[in-house]
Amino acid sequence: MKDQDQRIANMSFASVYPHYVTKVEKKGRTKEELHQVITWLTGYSSPDLERLIQEKVTFERFFGEANLNPNASLITGVICGYRIEDIQNQLTQQVRYLDKLVDELAKGRKMEKILRS
Structure with missing residues (x-):
């Protein structure tokens, strides 16, 4: 596993989550919409997310x-300079899926487009 992949795997979801909230709220979106996006991707409910944040789980455990x-x-495109569909490490790719969805939410994309429906 490359250093970057290992760093991402060991990063706690709780350390990144507040940045997601700030990013979407700065652009007029809500924490509820953020949770809707995370739930769509991961299957976690809002109480699950709160528990995982409290437990300070790593991205490795989170995903x-x-x-x-x-x-x-169906989540494709470039995030952090990497084409998502070309990322070899599965966990890193999943974290980038989440980053991309948060980006799309912050950019004002319609929810049905973000949720690939």
Whole structure:
């Protein structure tokens, strides 16, 4: 596993989550919409998310226990300079899926487009 992949795997979801909230709220979206997006991708409910944040789980555990949406592979494009569909490490790709969805939410994309419906 490359250093970056290992760093992402060991990062806690709780450390990144407040940045997601700030990013979407700065653009006029809500925490509820953020949760809707995270739930769509992972299958976690809002209480699940709160518990995972309290437990300070790593991204490795966060996605390891998630029930990933079968349409997640429809999330494509470039995030952090990487083409999502070309990322080899599965966990890193899943974290980038989440980053991309948060970006789309912050950019004002319609929810049905974000949720690939």
